[in-house]
Amino acid sequence: MKPLYLAPMEDVTDPAFRLLCKRFGADRVYTEFVNADALVRDVASTTRKLQISDSERPVSIQIYGKDPDSMAEAARIVEQAKPDFIDLNFGCPVKKVAGKGAGAGLLRNVPAILDIVGAVVRSVSTPVTAKTRLGWDESSLFLPDGTPFVVDLAERLQDAGIAELAIHGRTRSQMYRGEADWTLIGEVKNNPRIHIPIIGNGDVTTPERAKECFDRYGVDAVMIGRASFGAPWIFAEIKEYLSAQRSFSAPPRSMAAKVAVLKEHVLASIQWIGDERKGIVHSRRHFAASPVFKGLFDFKQTRIALLRAETRDEVFAIMDDIVARYS
């Protein structure tokens, strides 16, 4: 069976959501990224992000930073939490990260990336993986000799000890705009010098597209991010499409069954965060994006009410009403 991974996402891939995705067949889940410097300083809100449980394995904890010593120290701290993988973020495009020379900011300084990888790989025995983008911007997608930047980077990362590489098919300057370009991901995978697993990422939103990514680009795994919002069953839907075998929960099919999963997620979020209102606010991203609530006739007011509700009872009553009206 072709593996499907849940992408690392800040403020999204907490234990509550990871476990749901796992139940629906995600073959690996990632924590949201963890700031290496804050880990080293032992900031409580950051160390909390290291909480993982056996039931979500295999699980990868992702760290970001720009200083090799701090990244190595952070990796040693992360290793105590016993993740299956430690992932290094070389792809985050947001200003507060890339603008400070971490995440995708490092794509302008490959020697610095290799220093970080060397320092981290030397300090832990857990497999170290990396996640990156195609390059900094359109003009740096290819080296002067015509080799794609990311093909060259992948070779260097492999030589430096990276065990697996995930590639999001966009440049840093694209942020999340435009379409992910999988052709360069395919070139990395088809480079005969590359023997580490290559994980493709970007804009996989349907079973058909996931199959195409495996078939056309040959990647070893497909990583799914935004399409899982309010739809953790996407992993099951894709697996069902790819194969008749079921080693995972079947996807819920009716609106009522899907809403039951969303309610479960709300409860799990409240429990994880330890506060009803905050747990609900945290769940709103999923309500807003869930395919369950897309395209419903005359839904605007209900949608506003759903995104404003502040108690569990209110949210559940609105959801029950939606099921009654639309299914």
Ligand SMILES: Cc1cc2nc3c(=O)[nH]c(=O)nc-3n(C[C@H](O)[C@H](O)[C@H](O)COP(=O)(O)O)c2cc1C
């Ligand atoms: C809200 C949000 C938070 C993200 N946080 C992270 C992160 O912490 N680490 C990381 O490597 N990528 C992060 N990403 C990028 C995703 O992992 C993924 O590469 C990107 O969304 C493209 O995949 P998709 O089209 O399947 O969503 C984030 C993306 C989103 C939308």
